[in-house]
Every structure is written in C-alpha cells, then in structure tokens.
Amino acid sequence: MIRVNKIAHATYETPDLDKQTEYYTEILGLTLVSKEKDIVYLASTVDHHSVVLRRGGNAQCVRLGFQIPPDADLSEFEKQVAALGIKTQRKKDPEPTISDVVTFADPKGTTMEVFKRDSFSHQRFQSKGVVPFKLGHVAFHVTDVKHVTKFYCDVLGFRESDWMADFFSFLRCGPDHHTINLVETGSNRHFHTAFELRDWGHMHDACDLLSLNGYKLLWGPGRHGIGHNLFTYHRGPNDLITELFTELDQMNEELGYFEPRPWHRDVPQRPKVWAKDPSAANLWGIMPGDDMMK
Numbered sequence: 683m684i685r686v687n688k689i690a691h692a693t694y695e696t697p698d699l700d701k702q703t704e705y706y707t708e709i710l711g712l713t714l715v716s717k718e719k720d721i722v723y724l725a726s727t728v729d730h731h732s733v734v735l736r737r738g739g740n741a742q743c744v745r746l747g748f749q750i751p752p753d754a755d756l757s758e759f760e761k762q763v764a765a766l767g768i769k770t771q772r773k774k775d776p777e778p779t780i781s782d783v784v785t786f787a788d789p790k791g792t793t794m795e796v797f798k799r800d801s802f803s804h805q806r807f808q809s810k811g812v813v814p815f816k817l818g819h820v821a822f823h824v825t826d827v828k829h830v831t832k833f834y835c836d837v838l839g840f841r842e843s844d845w846m847a848d849f850f851s852f853l854r855c856g857p858d859h860h861t862i863n864l865v866e867t868g869s870n871r872h873f874h875t876a877f878e879l880r881d882w883g884h885m886h887d888a889c890d891l892l893s894l895n896g897y898k899l900l901w902g903p904g905r906h907g908i909g910h911n912l913f914t915y916h917r918g919p920n921d922l923i924t925e926l927f928t929e930l931d932q933m934n935e936e937l938g939y940f941e942p943r944p945w946h947r948d949v950p951q952r953p954k955v956w957a958k959d960p961s962a963a964n965l966w967g968i969m970p971g972d973d974m975m976k
C-alpha cells in the first residue's frame with residue numbers, strides 16, 4: 683500500500699480574508715508567499731504553503747494536502763484509491779509548486795489533495811509573531827468517528843495511535859503521535875488546527891504575544907494525556923480554533939511504541955484505548971470550558 687507520510691497544507695474558506703491573513707502573518711508569524719484576488723498562500727517551513735486562505739461565506743477547513751514519498755508512484759496511488767470505489771480527479775499544476783495532484787473527498791466532504799513534493803521553498807525565518815516549526819495536525823468534529831477513522835487508515839494509510847473510549851481517535855501518518863484527530867459530536871466540522879512550537883519557553887512567549895494582541899486562551903496551558911503534548915488553544919479572528927503545542931509523543935514504528943518520556947505512565951507507551959477520564963485530556967487537571975466545543 684502507498685501511504686501518505688506528511689501533512690503539507692490545510693486550506694480554509696474565510697469571510698474576511700484580510701483579517702485572517704493579518705492573524706497568520708502578524709500573530710502566528712507565517713510567511714505570506716503569494717496573494718491572488720481571493721487566495722492567500724502562507725508558509726512556515728520548506729513547503730511553499732502550509733496554510734491556504736480562500737475567500738468564502740463560512741469559516742471552514744475545506745481541503746487538506748498530503749505528501750506521498752518521493753519514490754512512490756502517484757498513478758499507482760490513484761489506482762489504489764479508485765479500487766476502493768472512491769471517485770478521484772487528477773489535476774496538473776493546481777497550486778504553486780505542486781505539479782500533479784490526485785484529489786478526492788473524505789466521508790465528511792473535505793477534499794484530500796495528495797501529491798509528491800518536487801520543489802522546496804526557501805522562506806527566511808520570520809522575526810515577528812509566534813513562528814511555529816510546522817503545521818502539526820488538524821482535528822475535526824465528525825458524526826461517525828469509526829467510519830471516518832477507517833477511511834483515513836484504509837485509503838490514505840494512517841495508523842491508529844490512540845482512542846479516547848469509542849468517540850475520539852488520534853491518527854498518525856509519520857512519527858508524530860497524531861496528524862488527524864476525530865471526535866464524534868454529532869456534526870461534521872473543523873475542531874482545531876495545531877502548530878508545533880520549539881519548547882515551553884516558546885509557548886510562554888506565544889501566550890504573551892497572544893495576550894498583548896487581544897487573543898485569550900480557551901484552554902491551557904496543560905499537558906494532554908493522549909499524545910502527552912503541552913498545549914494551549916485560542917480562537918483566530920474567523921472563530922476557528924488554533925492549538926499551539928510542543929513535546930508531542932513520537933512513534934518508533936519498528937519498536938511499536940512511543941519514544942519514552944519521563945511523564946509516560948505506561949512503560950512502554952503503546953497505542954491503546956484510553957478511558958474517558960480527565961487525565962486523558964489534561965494530566966495537569968484543568969478541564970476546558972464549554973467554549974472549546976462550540
């Protein structure tokens with residue numbers, strides 16, 4: 683099976699393109715790499731874009747970009763997806779620096795854009811804003827978590843890292859504990875988008891910067907049980923939630939367990955089903971308010 687092994691970008695529709703662009707550049711510290719009338723491309727790493735903003739009626743995540751390995755065959759990947767009865771499309775030069783892409787919809791209607799990265803960008807390190815390492819994961823509310831989880835595993839090659847009871851799955855496509863997570867809540871919509879920071883000190887500076895600019899934390903700082911990452915959550919101007927995290931569990935696929943950390947309760951920490959317990963959400967004890975799930 684050809685598996686995707688990296689999230690490349692997330693694409694959002696947003697009613698106020700200028701305000702959301704200002705948030706990503708001035709606050710989060712991404713690089714504005716190109717701007718068309720109704721589309722903005724924003725970068726954080728070696729990729730030309732990690733976030734794409736498109737002018738639209740509702741603030742929502744509409745597409746996710748994933749890479750397959752350089753030695754994989756995109757036509758073979760398309761055949762593999764089509765063999766599962768999924769309708770695919772092939773597009774040439776759909777976005778800057780992406781020459782060839784296979785697209786199809788996931789069960790909740792988000793467009794998957796799968797491609798091979800054949801050119802890299804050279805953004806300079808930004809000196810303003812949070813400046814995360816990378817886009818880490820995107821989380822969604824879903825109506826049928828088992829069905830959507832199975833889709834990401836069977837079609838895109840994700841692996842299950844952890845579950846909270848039977849309603850919250852955490853899926854990986856590389857060493858990171860999760861790149862997609864899915865919580866069953868009765869609707870299909872974006873939950874949060876997470877960017878990786880360097881360390882606790884970086885998170886401290888990010889919280890001060892958010893505060894100075896009027897962005898209040900929804901939840902955190904804390905340490906998740908599942909994934910063990912340090913986290914904070916806040917809402918951007920379009921009301922979608924951004925997570926800033928660091929110290930996420932890293933999987934050693936050959937050994938079948940996450941790299942040991944001093945705070946793991948399990949020795950070793952293997953993928954498992956966690957009980958629905960506050961410590962699965964926050965080992966430090968503070969639970970989110972109702973605002974988190976709005």
Ligand SMILES: [Fe+2]
Nearest residue numbers: 821874876925
């Ligand atoms: Fe998260």
